[in-house]
Amino acid sequence: MIEVRGLTKRFGTLTAVNDISFTVDRGDAFGFIGPNGAGKTTTIRMLATTLKPDSGTVTINGHDIAQDPAAVRACVGYMPDFFGVYDDMKVWEYLDFFGAAYRVPWQRRPGLIGDVLELTDLSDKRDEYVDALSRGMKQRLCLAKTLIHDPDVLLLDEPASGLDPRARIEIRQLLQQLCKMDKTVFISSHILRELADLCNKIGIIEQGRLVMAGSVEEISAQLAGGKTLIIRTTNRLQEACDFLAGRPEIGSAEIVEDAIEAIYQGEPDQQHRVLSALVEAGFQVESFAEQETSLETLYMQLTKGAVS
């Protein structure tokens, strides 16, 4: 399990991670979502003990990252967002090297290498050179490397980035399998959809701040009152959109194709007032419908696209 308290990291004047706190329990799959430059990688690097935090504490499986980094490393498997492979190195040698680097006894390594290759579906690539593998295979190989010392906690930084849709699904299935093996998985992405059905907990980070964290149910509960209004007008669509955005009960409004999508945050069952106000203001409303706000929409709303 992971416990983060007041974690902060500054690079010069930029505060990349700003006082974030959250808890991930054993067996949880925690999705860490945020736009580019939000501070996901910085956070994960601190959890993986490769970057020292400026303040705040992190304990992983009861070990403090500052007090006992070696114990943390022993129980953490870390997959960085960008990683290279050595040339002139075969797949099994690569895994053997990392096994040794994690002090896995040499007698146990061949068996473990077989297991992780099986799991990542790379068994037939055992004797290939790593730099000859395709991108998706390298990504799976890196995941295999992450698992070689059988860690309880996995820190995965955008494990599916740069993969084709099929490979993404394969990676997702693999991760689901790992979750079933009772591993604690911490996974970052800037695509919420990718994580929504994999994770049971979600944290949303923007500009170094944790905007929201909790279980998927909690977040859904918060959304229960939230509705998205889909409004079409026959004239002055942009004006109507601005008009809506200015109203207090509307969280945000934007034009998607030929309709306005407005997030309703007012009291329940009072959406008709929005319609009345629109009509009173002289907009010719063609249609007025509502739908449940999806996680995606919430994410767009929360992060406001304010990318640094």
Place this chain on the structure above:
Amino acid sequence: MTTGVLERGLYRLLRFNPCVAVHELRMRMRGGRAFVVFFVYTLMAIIPVLLTVAMTAWQGSMFGPGMGMSQTGLGRVAFIALAYAQLSLILFVLPAYAAGAITMEREKRTLEMLRATLLSPSDVVTGKLGVVVAFGAILLMTSLPVAAWCVLLGGVALGDLFYVYTYLFAVAVWVAALGLFLSTLVRRSIGAIVATYVILLIWCVALPILLSILVPMLGFYNWDPTQPIGYVGALSLITGFGLLYAWLLFLALRWLWRRLFKHAARWLETVVVVAVTLILTALFAIGLGSIIWHPLGQAVSWVALSFVHPYAGLSFILYAEAAEAAFAAAGTAATASMAGLQTYSWAIATGLFVLMGVALWARSVGLFRKRS
């Protein structure tokens, strides 16, 4: 408490994880590349030997056997050519291997994963250094048959063979550590490799040229052991060695202090360590000074100044016998103690290079730890 230090040190030494070394060896020795390097190295080492042998033989045939080198001389000339050729090759080949060791990991984006493992900074740095040094040792060994041939030609004692090869190995340790140090210091491979070559160029080419101009002017470059060493020479020796000594002493004292008094205040540490370093350095300087004015010290000290320079050190080991003969001819008080000159020269020069290598290694480990 001190036993704890010893135990921990031993434990850490035994726990050293050799996987970085195995990994590096796998990559470096794969395919034909390494063997091409060995082959080219041997070839480059043999060519000067053959040239000198051919030259000497040709001179002998031109001007009659009396004018050319004798058979024993021929072996010696060939061996000297081999030694210089190998020194140049070591200085030329090893930086390229060492200076990329850490930067390459950064550029290939494998460093982050390496840092997240249970390997300690000293595991990584020592593993990489070990492989470069081993590579240097293999290079040296590939030329052993040629050296054996020189011994067979005559004029080369087995002692010479031992002194020269261990000295070259010490230089290899130093060059490898220098390259590795710059690899941890500089961010990019190109920068690290260029920096290593530039430093070596300054050290091995520019510095001797400068010294050969300056030193005679200072009245210090004096091969006559009956003449006292100049004040400037003595002072520069004391300063140079004093600084080296002070620095190493400071590092050692600080290391000891931090292990003995874990929770002492920083200012106290600084005051005590600096004070002890200053006192001991002053004693060292006084001791060094009095040695320099001693007849044996007189001879050893002008030798010592040239030892930090790889070619000068090699020259002294190779020509020590000739120097001994010269001293004997001079017939002064100092001559009596000149008997083991070659051994002394070898010990000082080899020791200095190993010492510099170890200091650079320790610095690299520290830097690597800090740069996380």
